[in-house]
Amino acid sequence: MTHSAIYRGQVVHTRFRPVRHRLRHRMMWLLLDLDELPMLARRLRLFSLNRFNLVDFRDRDHGDGTRTKLRTQIERHLQRAGLEADGGAIRVLCMPRVLGTVFNPLSVFFCHRADGRLQAMLYEVHNTFGERHGYLIPVTDANTHQPVLRQSCAKEFHVSPFMDMAMTYHFRIMPPAERAVVTIEGRDADGKLMSAAYAGARHALTDANLLRAFIAQPLLAAQVLGAIHWEALKLWRKGLRLRTKPQPPAELVSVVHDERATAQGNRGDDARPGLCPDLTSSPRLPCAVASLP
Secondary structure, X not given: OOOOEEEEEEEEXXXXXXXXXXXXXXXXXXXXXXXXXXXXXXXXXXXXXXXXXXXXXXXXXXXOOOOOOHHHHHHHHHHHOOOOOOOOOEEEEEOOEEOOEOOOOEEEEEEEOOOOXXXXXXXXXXXXXXXXXXXXXXXOOOOOOOOOEEEEEEOOOOOOOOOOOXXXXXXXXXXXXXXXXXXXXXXXXXXXXXXXXXXXXXXXXXXXXXXXXXXXXXXXXXXXXXXHHHHXXXXXXXXXXXXXXXXXXXXOEEEOOOOOHHHHHOOOOOOOOOOOHHHHHOOOOOOOOOOOO
C-alpha cells in the first residue's frame, strides 16, 4: 500500500485585529512518505526526487538544507526530544516543486513509531527572508487516537512583518486520510489574532493526477509568493506598520513539550478552536494555510 498522495483543496487565512482581513486560494499539497520517495521517482514520469521535473521533491528544501538525508535529520531531532527513533514512517504534507520552484510557508511532518502510532509532529515554517524553523511537539498517548490532534507552542520565529513575536500557536490537525486538514490559531495577550486553515481531498499520486493538478495551477510557487506580497500590500494600505525583524533562533528546531495537549485531546468535538465547521462537514472543503503569522 502506498501512503503518498495528492491533496487538492483550499487555504483560508483570516486576521481579526487591528483590522480584519481575509484571503482564500486553491492549493495543492503532496503527502510524501520519505521511504517511498525512491519508488515514486522510479514509477512516475512526471515526479522526481532531487532533480528537475514537472513536479519534484528535494531534500534540501527542508531541514538544514544540506545533503544529509531528511530522515536522518528528523530522527536526530526526535532523539534530542527524548523520543525513540525506531524506524517508523515519516511523512510530510507540503507543496512540491513545480517546474523547479517552490515556497512552503508550512510543511507538516508526521513522525510515527515502528508500530504505526503517531509519535511527534514537526511543523516547519519558512519565511520570505530565506529562513526556516521547526517546532517539534511530541504526541501524548492520550492524543494518539484522537480524530483531531491538538497541540500548541510559543512563537519563536519571525514570519510576517505585521505580527509581533509575543504569540502562541494552536495547531489542530486531522491526520491525512480521505482528506487532510491543518488549522492554526494565533493568540496573543488580547486573545485570538489570526486563524489559518488548509483542507484538501485525497487523490492518488499518479502521472495523470499530477498533470491535472499542474494544469490547474502551473505556477504554484509564484502564486503563493505573489499572494503573500499582494496581501501584505493590502495590510500596509489598511494602516498596519512593519515590525523590526529579529534574528532567527539559534536552534533550527525548537523542541516543545506541550503540557496542554493531553487535556485538549480529551475534549469533545464541539470544543475545537480554529477548526471551522465547514472544514469538518462540507464535502466541498471550502476552507483551507497561506502563511503563518
